[in-house]
Amino acid sequence: MPTPLTLLLWSIVLLVGRGLLWIVNLLVISPLFDPLRKLPGPTAPFFYSHIQRVVNPDFSATQHEEWKKKYGKTFRYHGSGKFDYRLMTFDLRAVSHILMSPIYEKPRVTRTFLSTMLGKGIFTTEGAEHTFQRKIIGPAFALQSIKTLTPIFLRTAEELRDKWDEIISNDEHQIDVCHWVSRATFDAFGMACLTYNFRAIHGETEELYVAFRKMFDLADRKGILRILVPVLDKLWPDWIARAVRESRQVIYATGRRLISERKSTIIVEKGSSKVSNEKDLLTLLIQSNLYNNDSTRTLSDPDLLDQISSFFFAGSDTTALSLSWSLYYLALHPEIQTRLREELAHPTTLDSASSSSSSHEDRAYDILDSLPLLDSVVRETLRLAPPVHGTLRVATQNDQIPVSEPITMTDGTVVAPGGYISIRKGSIIHIPIEGLNYAKDIWSEDTLKFRPERWSSLPPVAQPPNFPGLANLMTFSFGPNSCPGYRFTISEMKAFLSVILPHYTFSIPEGQIISKRNGLFTRPFVKGKSQMGVQLPLVVKRVDECDPL
Known part of the structure; x- marks a missing residue:
């Protein structure tokens, strides 16, 4: 009879053997049978990764075009190493198939990582659960809902304008617009989502604001090991994991109170109902949840809180970044800045538009939506500086992806337009x-040039139905996982610009170069001062103090 020591040794041998087999299969055997291996694409040493070339903005803006010229619109690159084939495609037929099909999901590791901060909200679920949640949150982001929120955006922008007036001394002042706009969009989101005033414009001390801000700021600082192995946060929590957990406790404690208060204003009776007059997203979310046709299924209070956290994370930060980049591009192009200021200075533009009366709500939105240059500047900013650089999908089963452009495979065969390429379960698509x-x-x-006028005469390929992205942009994606709040972002950007631009001019500080850095979002920093973190300093001057032209 084998001794316990012998059994232990055999167990270790078996575990090591299985580990070695797994490694050999991962590195050698499995890649030999991967259909992506036959696609054209860049080569590299065995453990070389192309990921930096793909996600680093210093390379990606030109690298994508170089690969397209050399390999066509659909190719593969190496992820973790030569053994890790990943698909990238610029073929809009293939992109549409991937983003519309339930076969392709966000990677589990990404969803698990985000769920440590956001819970099981709209951005961390897939399949039937994602479909159900999207159905519930839909009314909160409908066009009429966004119209009612536009005066909130305008009033918050006016608060920011007034605060900057206090700061700016003499003729001009250098302001980190990214920091200030982030505070302002948080206030706007607080009022729009919760009817809750963070007062972040006036000071960054409010407990709930600090909790949200700390949690989101720490998201970019998680090490790759803890992202890949999130269970480490539970087994051996570091200071980041502890800080995130403490922030979530504050958010959930306050959130439960807000949900309870909001529910008390919504009376539901059999056969009749009295709906609250509140128009914040939380109220609309609760109403949609309560009046859901599927009476057997609703979102729990923790689920509602997860949705709100998701809205703040994906909406506030991304809108702040987009607004900051728009001011940066306008500072780079003073002639466009002047033209936009003139458009916004029209006497009928926004007289009393920030009023909360219902007669003015639609008017404010409609006026902003009718300004062609404002619309073009917002869209051109979102095109050139998408808050999310790229997104990954994983095939949950073997599939055939249709293509509209020819592909010459490495063995010389050609996949003709209208044909298909094979992909196997587990493959990653960028x-x-x-x-x-x-x-x-x-x-x-001139695609890398900030040229808003391109939106007045888009080429046919950039127009529906040829280009399937929301608002003619991939920035908001499309399909089941498209951004539900795209109208929210566009409306808020327009509102802030309409208030700020008529009062201030923006220019680039002498000798300063702004670069992009990718984490969860694409953020700005000053070249040569990356150690100072995210910032976008601009020289701000009151319009009435500028020299006459």
């Missing part, structure tokens, strides 16, 4: 959001 927004065959040769 959807190049920035790359599609920069594609020369879609946007013309």
Whole structure:
């Protein structure tokens, strides 16, 4: 009879053997049978990764175009190493199939990582659960709902304008617009989502604001090991994991109180109902949940809180970044800045539009929506500086992906337009959001130039139905996982610009170069001062103190 020591040794041998077999299969055997192996694409040493070339903005803006010229619109690159084949495609037929099909999901590791902060909200679920949640949150982001929120955006922008007036001394002042706009969009989101005033414009001390801000700021600082192995946060929590957990406790304690208060204003009786007059997203979310046709299924209070956390994370930060980039591009192009200021200075533009009366709500939104240059500047900013650089999908089963452009395989065979390429279960697909927004065959040769006028005469390929992205942009994606709050973002950006631009001019500080850095979102920093973190300093001057032209 074998001794316990012998059994232990055999167990260790078996575990090591299985581990070695897994490694050999991962590195050698499995890649030999991967259909992506036959696709054209860049080569590299065995453990070389192309990920930096794909996600680093210093390379990606030109790297995508170089690969397209050399390999066509659909190719593969190496992820973790030569053994890790990943698909990238600029073929809009293939992109549409991938983003519309339930076969392709966000990677589990991404969803698990986000769920440590956001819970099981709209951005961390897939399949039937995601479909159900999207149905519930839909009314909160409908066009009429966004129209009622526009005066909130305008009033918050006016608060920011007044605060900057206090700060700016003499003729001009250098302001980190990214920091200040982030505070302002948080206030706007607080009022729009919860009817809750963080007063972040006036000071960054409110407990709930601090909790949200700390949790979101720490998201970019998680090490790769803890992202890949999230269970470490439970087994051996570091200071980041502890800080995130403490922030979530504050958010949930306050959130439960707000939900309870909001529910008390919504009376539901059999056969009749009295609906609250509140128009914040939380109230609309609760109403949609209560009046859901599927009476057997509703979102619990923790589920509602997860949705709110998701809204703040995906909405406040991304809108702040987009607004900051728009001010940066306008500072780079003073002639466009002047033209936009003139458009916004029209006497009928926004007289009393920030009023909360219902007669003014639609008017404020409609006026902002009718300004062609404002619309073009917002869309051009979102094209050139998408908050999310790219997104990944994983095939949950073997599939055939249709293509509309020919592909010459490494064995010399050609996949003709209308044909298919094979992909196997577990393969990773990179959807190049920035790359599609920069594609020369879609946007013309000057694609890297900030040129808002391109939106007045888009080429046919950039128009529906040829280009399936929301608002003609890949920035918001499309399909089941498209951004539900795209109208919210566009409306808020327009509202802030309409208030700020008539009062201030923006210019680049002498000798300063702004670069992009990708984490969860694409953030700005000053080249040569990356150690100072995210910032976008601009020289701000009151319009009435500028020299006459």
